[in-house]
Amino acid sequence: LLLCPVLAARQARRPNVVLILTDDQDVCLGGMTPLKKAAALIAHMGVTFVNAYVPSALCCPSRASILTGKYPHNHHVVNNTLEGNCSSKSWQKIQEPYTFPALLKTACGYQTFFAGKYLNEYGAEDAGGVGHVPPGWSFWYALEKNSKYYNYTLSVNGKARRHGENYSVDYLTDVLANMSLDFLEYKSNFEPFFMMISTPAPHSPWTAAPQYAKSFQNVSAPRNSNFNIHGKNKHWLIRQAKTPMTNSSIQFLDDAYRKRWQTLLSVDDLIEKLVKKLEFNGELDNTYIFYTSDNGFHTGKFSLPIDKRQLYEFDIKVPLLVRGPGIKPNQTNKMLVANIDLGPTILDIAGYDLNKTQMDGMSLLPLLRGDKNVTWRSDFLVEYQGEGYNGSDPTCPGLGPGVTHCFPDCVCEDSYNNTYACVRTLSASWDLQYCEFDDREVFVEVYNLTADPHQINNIAKTIDQEILEKMNYRLMMLQSCSGATCRTPGVFDPGYRFDPRLMFSNHGVRARRFSAQSL
Numbered sequence: 001l002l003l004c005p006v007l008a009a010r011q012a013r014r015p016n017v018v019l020i021l022t023d024d025q026d027v028c029l030g031g032m033t034p035l036k037k038a039a040a041l042i043a044h045m046g047v048t049f050v051n052a053y054v055p056s057a058l059c060c061p062s063r064a065s066i067l068t069g070k071y072p073h074n075h076h077v078v079n080n081t082l083e084g085n086c087s088s089k090s091w092q093k094i095q096e097p098y099t100f101p102a103l104l105k106t107a108c109g110y111q112t113f114f115a116g117k118y119l120n121e122y123g124a125e126d127a128g129g130v131g132h133v134p135p136g137w138s139f140w141y142a143l144e145k146n147s148k149y150y151n152y153t154l155s156v157n158g159k160a161r162r163h164g165e166n167y168s169v170d171y172l173t174d175v176l177a178n179m180s181l182d183f184l185e186y187k188s189n190f191e192p193f194f195m196m197i198s199t200p201a202p203h204s205p206w207t208a209a210p211q212y213a214k215s216f217q218n219v220s221a222p223r224n225s226n227f228n229i230h231g232k233n234k235h236w237l238i239r240q241a242k243t244p245m246t247n248s249s250i251q252f253l254d255d256a257y258r259k260r261w262q263t264l265l266s267v268d269d270l271i272e273k274l275v276k277k278l279e280f281n282g283e284l285d286n287t288y289i290f291y292t293s294d295n296g297f298h299t300g301k302f303s304l305p306i307d308k309r310q311l312y313e314f315d316i317k318v319p320l321l322v323r324g325p326g327i328k329p330n331q332t333n334k335m336l337v338a339n340i341d342l343g344p345t346i347l348d349i350a351g352y353d354l355n356k357t358q359m360d361g362m363s364l365l366p367l368l369r370g371d372k373n374v375t376w377r378s379d380f381l382v383e384y385q386g387e388g389y390n391g392s393d394p395t396c397p398g399l400g401p402g403v404t405h406c407f408p409d410c411v412c413e414d415s416y417n418n419t420y421a422c423v424r425t426l427s428a429s430w431d432l433q434y435c436e437f438d439d440r441e442v443f444v445e446v447y448n449l450t451a452d453p454h455q456i457n458n459i460a461k462t463i464d465q466e467i468l469e470k471m472n473y474r475l476m477m478l479q480s481c482s483g484a485t486c487r488t489p490g491v492f493d494p495g496y497r498f499d500p501r502l503m504f505s506n507h508g509v510r511a512r513r514f515s516a517q518s519l
Contacts, residue, residue: 003107003352003353003356004107004108004109004350013286014351015192015286015287015288015349016192016193016194016195016283016286016287017193017195017287017288017289017324017346017349017350018194018195018196018197018274018278018287018288018289019194019196019197019290019342020197020198020199020270020289020291020292021116021196021198021199021292021293022199022201022202022264022267022292022293023059023147023198023199023200023293024059024202024203024260024293024296024297024308025202025260025264025293025297025318025319026297026314026315026317026318027052027296027317027318028313028314029221029224029296029297029298031260031264031293031296031297032319033261034215034216034261034262034264034265034268035264035271036268037268037269037271037272038267038268038291041271041272041275041323042275042289042291042323043321043323043330044329045327045329045330046289046321046322046323046324046327046328046329047323047331047367047368048320048331048332048333049321049333049337050334051317051334051336051337051426052292052317052319052320052337052338053316053318053337053338053339053382053424054294054316054338054339054382055071055072055338055339055340055380055382056295056382056383056384057295057296057308057309057310057311057315057382057384058079058080058295058308058309058384059080059119059120059203060077060079060080060084060119060120061075061077061084061384062294062295062339063118063119063294064077064086064091064095064119065338065340066294066339066340066343067096067099067100067101067343068098068099068343069343069344069357069359069360069361070340070358070359070360071340071360071381071383071481071486072383072385073383073479073480074358074360074482076090076091076094076095077091077095077119078384078385080120080121080146080387081121081387082121082124082127084385086119086120086121087118087119087120087121087122087123087124087127088121088127089127089128092127092128092134096135096136097135098358099134099135100342100343100347100359101114101136101137101194101196102134102135103136103352103357104136104346104347104350105135105136105137105138106135107352108192108350108351108352109191110191110192110193110350111138111139111188111193111194112137112138112193112194112195112196113137113138113139113183113187113193113194113195113196114139114140114141114195114198115141115142115176115183115195115196115197116141116142116143116172116196116197116198117142117143117147117199117200117203118142120145120146121145122142122143122144122155123155124145130144130153130154130155130158130160131155131158131159132158133155133157139157140155140156140157140158141155141156141176142154142155143172144160146203147200147201147203147204148205149171149172149173149200149201149207149263150163150165150171150172150207151163151164152172154175163175167209167210171209171266172200173199173200173201173263173266173267173269173270174209174266174269174270176198176199177269177270177273180195180197180273180274180277181273181274184274184278184281184283185277194346194350197270197274199267201260201263201264201266201267202260202261202264202267202297204256206259206260206262206263207263208263208265208266209262209263209265209266212262212263213262215261215265216262219257219261220254220257220258221254221257221299221300222299224301225454226301226302226454226455226456227300227301228243228244228245228250229243229303229456230243230303231302231303233445233457233458233460234445234458235420235437235439235443235445236443237403237412237413237415237417237418238302240399240411241302241303241411242303242409242410242411243303245300245303245305245411246409248409249300249305249407249411252305253300253306254299256299256306260297271291274289275289285325286325287324287325288322288323288324288325288327288346288349288368289321289322289323289324290320290321290322290346291319291320291321291322292318292321292339293318294318294339295308295316295318296313296314296315296316296317297314297315298310298314298315304411304413305411307414309386309405309414310418311382311384311420311422311435311445312455313453313455316382316424322364322368324349324368326368327370328370331370335367335376336376336379336380336424337364337367340359340380341361341362341363341364342361342364343357343361344357344359344361344362344363345361345364345365345368348365357483358483359483360481360482360483360486360487361486362377362487378425378426378427378490378493379423379424379425379426379427379478379490379491380423380424380478381421381424381475381478381479381481382420382421382422382423383421383479384419384421385419386415386416386417386418386419387404387405387415387416387418388401388402388403388417389402389403389404390402395407395410396410396412398410402416417437417438417440418437419437419438419439420437420438421435421436421438421475421478421479422436422475423435423471423474423475423478423490423491425471425490425491425492427490427492427493428492429492430448430450430492431448431450432446432447432448432449432471433445433446433455434468434472434474434475436472436475444460444468445458445460446458446459446460446463446468446471447459467491469498470491471491473498474490474491
């Protein structure tokens, strides 16, 4: 039964949608610089959202937010492990049937195509292996587990296909490009289509195509004011980083930075091939193309060598470019948008009634069309549940149990109590981030990004107490929100209502919010 109200005569002309998703691509540290073709073919032909964020700076929770249109506390994927609900049986049963691609296929009659990295634990034996094809996909070419460039297994509509290390037939970014072109060649011309192409680049192991392996030889990680400095007044995990970093750490992160850019050159080629094919088919003018990443990345910020997972702009901010029917070229949009908006937007494009979904995000379609006087959000929620092991990390036994992702010089990028939630606010009067950690201290970090764009000075102890109380209350509201209640006015909006009597009297009570959301 088609629930998208479209007359049969219009069926063939409904817009197509392509979503290109990169892996770990930052925007704050120049991550878009290598993508000259993406800039010319998507950004210059459409809109660049300069304030696009993810609600969790880690692959699996963020990808689950894209697919479901929900915050992590509503889709319950909290980290990259099966135990953290990443591609688990529970996820497959409770969330997968209601992802936006499933609705596009069953309710709107779209043919759907997926190629690339899905979720980090996809293909795990305990969760159905590569034989599991999620509902909603007509064509399924999914990578088993995490990003690789060679020597990987794909699920081809549920059948395992092994790839080796021959560049011409196995380099994953190029394989994804070729499969996408094949789909566009052989698909039905009687139904609109949705494609999701999810590249390994620029995720580790940063294996460049051979023709790009010597590119950017003189490039190094940006030396911003928060590079290689001590993260004073920050959560203990940031404070434990050794400052200054060793020469070997700096050399390592510069090398990683260069290699990340090299891998992105193949993504740029993929975009060019895709756009040319759509143009050749006469379908480009009726196709929306979205380009984004699942999270940001850092290289040397606050003396943390490389990773994501932290609450700062460099990890939670991502590129978002969109072109398509009715979108004027060469635009910049400063509205606060998040990846929970992608599902509602694409369903809205397809004509689906968003009131029938349980999604937390908002449709970007009014912003894409350039509608006047659009009422928009001024804040959104960031939440992360830290990963740690019961035992000590073998590289750093002195740090004790609970830490993970440690480097040889005993700088660790994650821990159990690197569990936090933030309200990120962007209003006419404030550019603010308020964060609370779920640890014994209930540690708080607050940044005024107007005065301090690199988030060096934590102003939690000096900011006006009334703002702190309102932010604390708003955070509690957002952490328990669902659907429409996630879109209520923020602290600095005209319609905001604050009742101090609803506050918890005891800060310690709030630890339950994190544990309750685990699964």
